[in-house]
Amino acid sequence: MRWYPRTLAGQVAALMLAVVAVVVVAGSALAALDARVDGDRAARAEVTGIAVGLAESPSTAQALASPDPSAVLQPVTERVRHQTGIAFITVLGPDRTRYTHTDPERIGEPYLGGIGAALRGEVSTETYTGTLGPSIRTIAPVRGPDGRIVGMVAAGITQESLSSGWWGRLPPIVLTAGAALLTAGGGVWWIRRRLMRQTGGLAPDELRLMYDHHDAVLRAVREGLVVVEDGRAALVNDEAHRLLGVGTGTPATELPDLLAAGDAVTDELYVEGGRVLLVSRSPVSGRRGSAVVTVRDRTELAETLGELDSMTRFAEALRSQAHESANRLHTLVALVEMGRPEEAVRLATTELELSQHLIDRMTAVVAEPALVALLLGKSAQAAERGIAFSLTEESQVSDEATQILSPGEMITVVGNLVDNAMEACDPADPWVEVGIVGDHRALEIVVADSGPGMDPETFDRATTRGYSTKTGGDEAGRGLGLALVAQVVARHRGTLTAANTYGSVVTVRVRADREGLGATS
Structure with a gap:
């Protein structure tokens, strides 16, 4: 009943x-x-x-x-x-x-x-x-x-x-309370009659069913949809709320800048809340401050592209090492054939000592094998391009640092920062320096290069919209390096900063207690 x-x-x-x-x-x-x-x-x-x-x-x-x-x-x-x-x-x-x-x-x-x-x-x-x-x-x-x-x-x-x-003294109080209840009952009965006329006597479930049919179109759209009207989010579907965290009625001052009404935008890369998004904006003709914005989630694709790019660069580093090794091997064979085995032994021993010293140095300070392999590959790649590549003396990474960032996330952060540094370093004096310090409490990654660096506005664009300083930097698929780094940092509530001191220096800090702020520039 x-x-x-x-x-x-x-x-x-x-x-x-x-x-x-x-x-x-x-x-x-x-x-x-x-x-x-x-x-x-x-x-x-x-x-x-x-x-x-x-x-x-x-x-x-x-x-x-x-x-x-x-x-x-x-x-x-x-x-x-x-x-x-x-x-x-x-x-x-x-x-x-x-x-x-x-x-x-x-x-x-x-x-x-x-x-x-x-x-x-x-x-x-x-x-x-x-x-x-x-x-x-x-x-x-x-x-x-x-x-x-x-x-x-x-x-x-x-x-x-x-x-x-x-x-x-209680009887007067009780009488007053009874009179108030009777008066309120009459008022509620009048309101009930008025609501019955306005709702047609429908039950809440029936009204909800009508609303659900109206809302089904928005739910059927698999893209985020935001309608901005007079500087406020007038309509936000579930996908947009999930991707952006904004709700209906959110003022323009709290909306991401790409959602504010303005010129038309088509598939512009945007990083928000640890996600890589494609945002399109279409202004409403004749209505100032109004626009329809669609948002597509490209996070998984961007992560896959980032991993593929890292693997491609790693493969290029291995190829360069194989190419260099083949040249040295041909040289050694030629020296032996020329009857000069002592010089061949001396050359082979010297190259082996240098290679082993580099491997010993990196394995001694970096406990994560995948990160060691990445650094060795980047070192070989830098050598092939004539760039001086070094690891700071303060670098020390324990295996407990993987509790803060996973090996894959470390590769994404370090690989993209080093790639950007090698692209941006000064051709007249090319050098890249990497410093990594991490344990179970915190992880700090510092990558410096001899390039001119970026001003705060450019750095902010690079971390939020996939912007690149290379030619065609706004083309799809380019300029995702810093955006991917910012995504990882934001996911762990760390900090991402840039400064121009002894060179162009980019620093990532992530704490194990996750009390850091979001990615900032």
């Missing part, structure tokens, strides 16, 4: 009525609590006034100095007590001896409450459980003609009396 209304109007009315009921009940409870607090405050003020008034009366001090204080004070305190309706008025001496009490049989017994503050000449109020039960009581000092404290007056009202007064 359905326990809630079927129609949208009924469900909205039920929800509103529930909210009103909660508000009314909560308000009534607060009003009752406030009434109780006010009652307690008034009781404290009343007993304080009575105690202080009696204590300051000269007749009270005179009675305390008489031979029989009780005979004088008991009738007075009982008369005041009956007139005010408080629970008790007790006059006592500095030694706690009671001279008055509601129950005459307790006269002469010690007073049970605290008298320290009164003995110091202060008026104090406390909640205490005495012979009449829990009560709020005030005790005030009585001073003689010479100013000495000759006694005290304690006046109090029981919690039971306060509760009785508090319960007496």
Whole structure:
């Protein structure tokens, strides 16, 4: 059996009525609590006034100095007590001896409450459980003609009396709450009728079905779709939200710059949130600040192209090594055939020592075999192109660094940075320097070259849109090196920076705790 209304109007009315009921009940409870607090405050003020008034009366001090204080004070305190309706008025001496009490049989017994503050000449109020039960009581000092404290007056009202007064205030609160609920019920009934007319009496599921049919077209499109209207994202389908993280109503100031309305753009590379995207923008004719933007995910293809490019370059490095080895082998064979074996042995030994020294040096500081192979290949490739290639003395990479970046990601970052450096170095003084320091806490990769470097704007373009400084740098398939590096860095929330110091220096830093910022320039 359905326990809630079927129609949208009924469900909205039920929800509103529930909210009103909660508000009314909560308000009534607060009003009752406030009434109780006010009652307690008034009781404290009343007993304080009575105690202080009696204590300051000269007749009270005179009675305390008489031979029989009780005979004088008991009738007075009982008369005041009956007139005010408080629970008790007790006059006592500095030694706690009671001279008055509601129950005459307790006269002469010690007073049970605290008298320290009164003995110091202060008026104090406390909640205490005495012979009449829990009560709020005030005790005030009585001073003689010479100013000495000759006694005290304690006046109090029981919690039971306060509760009785508090319960007496509840009926008006309950009546007010009932009237509020009836009024709210009438208003909710009128709203329900209006909603029934506007929704045609449809249930939420039926309205949702109509919306789903309307939304099916957007969901069927496998590209990200963003409609920008008056500088805001007026429509964002699921794919665009997944790729860009923007929602409907996002202002232009928070949109990626390629989504803002502007000139037409076709398949422009863009890196956002660790993804490589192709963005096309078509302005709406006659509407300023409006455009339709489509976004396609090219991340996997870009990663595949990057890996293929790395493998191609690695193969070229191996080819150059094989070519160079073949030349040296022919030289050695020729020396032997010429009857000069000593020179052949010396040449072979020297080349072997140089090659082995390079291998030993890199394997000693880099624990990851794939990274060693990449660096050896890049070294050979640089030698073939006449570029001085070196690994800094500070370089040291433990095998725990793979917990921060995988071997494939290291190859992508180092390979692309070295390739860019070799392309950009100064032909008059070509050199490339690589520094890699990494352990289980952090990984830092620094690649420097003798080139002029890039200004911040150019570097930002290179890391976000696949821009290249080579001829035809904006062509599809080119200029993805730094974009791929930025993608890996952004995925791990590291930093990517560039500076022109002793050369053009690009630095990648990634922390194991992933507390770094996104890729920045």
